[in-house]
Amino acid sequence: xxxxxxxxxxxxxxxxxxxxxxxxxxxxxxxxxxxxxxxxxxxxxxxxxxxxxxxxxxxxxxxxxxxxxxxxxxxxxxxxxxxxxxxxxxxxxxxxxxxxxxxxxxxxxxxxxxxxxxxxxxxxxxxxxxxxxxxxxxxxxxxxxxxxxxxxxxxxxxxxxxxxxxxxxxxxxxxxxxxxxxxxxxxxxxxxxxxxxxxxxxxxxxxxxxxxxxxxxxxxxxxxxxxxxxxxxxxxxxxxxxxxxxxxxxxxxxxxxxxxxxxxxxxxxxxxxxxxxxxxxxxxxxxxxxxxxxxxxxxxxxxxxxxxxxxxxx
Numbered sequence: 001x002x003x004x005x006x007x008x009x010x011x012x013x014x015x016x017x018x019x020x021x022x023x024x025x026x027x028x029x030x031x032x033x034x035x036x037x038x039x040x041x042x043x044x045x046x047x048x049x050x051x052x053x054x055x056x057x058x059x060x061x062x063x064x065x066x067x068x069x070x071x072x073x074x075x076x077x078x079x080x081x082x083x084x085x086x087x088x089x090x091x092x093x094x095x096x097x098x099x100x101x102x103x104x105x106x107x108x109x110x111x112x113x114x115x116x117x118x119x120x121x122x123x124x125x126x127x128x129x130x131x132x133x134x135x136x137x138x139x140x141x142x143x144x145x146x147x148x149x150x151x152x153x154x155x156x157x158x159x160x161x162x163x164x165x166x167x168x169x170x171x172x173x174x175x176x177x178x179x180x181x182x183x184x185x186x187x188x189x190x191x192x193x194x195x196x197x198x199x200x201x202x203x204x205x206x207x208x209x210x211x212x213x214x215x216x217x218x219x220x221x222x223x224x225x226x227x228x229x230x231x232x233x234x235x236x237x238x239x240x241x242x243x244x245x246x247x248x249x250x251x252x253x254x255x256x257x258x259x260x261x262x263x264x265x266x267x268x269x270x271x272x273x274x275x276x277x278x279x280x281x282x283x284x285x286x287x288x289x290x291x292x293x294x295x296x297x298x299x300x301x302x303x304x305x306x307x308x309x310x311x312x313x314x
Contacts, residue, residue, distance in 0.1 A: 003047045010056045011040055016113030018064050020125055024145050025068035027078035027134050028105045029307065035071060039064040054156075061150065062160040065142050072141075077134035078104040080127075080297060081225040081232040088231050091241035095229045103227045104131055106285050106299050108308035109260040123188075124149045127262045127285055127297065132182045136175050139163075143171040144179075188263070190288055196258065199265040199286065202293060203256045209247040211240045219292045226282075226298040254281070259308040261285045268305040269298065270314050278314040280305035 011018075015036060022032035022039075042063050054062075079101055107125050123129075124145075133141050139161060146152040146160065154168045161168070190198070198217055205213030215236065223234040224242065233239050247253050255278055256267040265286040270278040280302040287295035306312050 004044070006056065007043055007047045011043065011060060014057060014060060016111060018060065019111055020107070021061065021145065021150070022064055022068050023107045024124060024130060024133060024149065025065065025138075025141060026071060027130055029107050029111070029304070030105065031068075031071060032107070035064060035067045038067050042067070058152075058156065061146075065146065065160055069138050069142060072138040076102055078102045079134070080104050080131050081227065081230055082223065083131065083134075084230050087223065087234040087238070089238055091233065091238050091245060093231055095226070095231050097228045098230050099228055101228065101230065103299075104134065105227075106261045106266070106283055106297075106304060108266070108283070108304065109263065110309040111307060123263060125262050126264060127287065128184050130262070132179055132184055135182065136178055140171045140175040140178070143168055144175040147172055188288070189291065192260075195265045195288060198288065198291075198293065199258050199267065202286070203258065203267060206243075206256055207253055209253050211243055211247075214243065215240065217292055219289060219294045222293060223295045225296070227300060255314060256284065257310055257314070259283075259310055261304075261308060264288075266308065268308060268310040270305075280310065280312050283308060 018036045018039060019032050022035040023029060026032055026035065039060060043060055080103070084101070104127075106127065107130075112125075133144070136144065142161060143157050146157045147154075152160070154165045154172075157168045158165045163171075188195070201217045202214065205211075205217065218236070218239075220236055221234060222236065222239055223232060224239050225232040233242050251272050255270040257270065259266050259268055261283060262285055265288065267284045267286075268280055269282045269284060271281045273279050282298050282300040282302075283304040284296055284298050286293050289295075302312055
């Protein structure tokens with residue numbers, strides 16, 4: 001088998017994992033896809049010079065990591081609305097889009113490969129963790145992910161990043177201290193079947209425009225966010241009246257279709273256009289805490305819905 005054929009085979013089997021790695025690095029599904037494509041082009045160009053001092057898999061991860069580091073040199077960290085400031089306490093607050101912010105994006109589970117692999121990777125792409133990683137400088141982020149997610153040695157990380165082993169240990173120590181300071185979600189409390197049952201109850205209540213039924217599946221500190229809107233809400237006293245106002249708007253509640261993203265319950269959102277056709281308009285990602293939903297974040301964009309394996313219209 002030629003070196004080019006070996007590269008194609010290895011890259012093909014590794015591609016979903018590389019997308020997950022680049023997503024953890026960049027906080028953007030689209031940037032991750034671009035970085036993985038660039039990784040393949042760089043690898044194809046240099047495969048004849050590959051000396052085999054490491055595995056082809058390790059070599060591809062090294063290229064992907066440095067591709068992401070180059071990309072991260074040109075922009076700031078990606079954010080969710082809750083990272084910009086305190087929630088609004090007024091459900092009548094005007095919600096507006098702000099495209100000047102580099103927003104975090106979700107990662108549909110459908111792009112992560114077969115279901116067995118998704119279970120393995122779902123922990124490392126959870127929304128709260130990816131948002132927290134954005135607080136780390138790029139090299140700290142890379143060192144942390146290579147060590148904690150991919151289980152590389154300090155020597156392997158040093159070789160990939162072009163730094164010394166003591167420098168890697170310093171990067172890891174600072175990254176861990178910073179992440180410990182942030183309020184991260186714990187591991188999933190419910191299995192996928194229980195999460196799906198909870199999501200089905202939420203969707204039924206949402207589509208029925210029944211805030212009383214919604215109250216039964218969300219926590220008292222439930223928060224609502226929508227990218228690219230910097231205004232967000234937290235607490236039943238604000239979130240439920242805001243939803244009531246949304247239900248009363250022309251067109252009423254959207255239709256929601258269950259899926260998964262970031263290893264969490266998710267739903268594609270569909271709204272009627274002027275012709276009465278329900279078209280995809282965004283992807284909701286939900287966080288479960290204490291057996292109820294504690295957070296719902298909507299990411300606008302039909303492309304996210306189709307990336308999750310759902311149709312662009314109903």
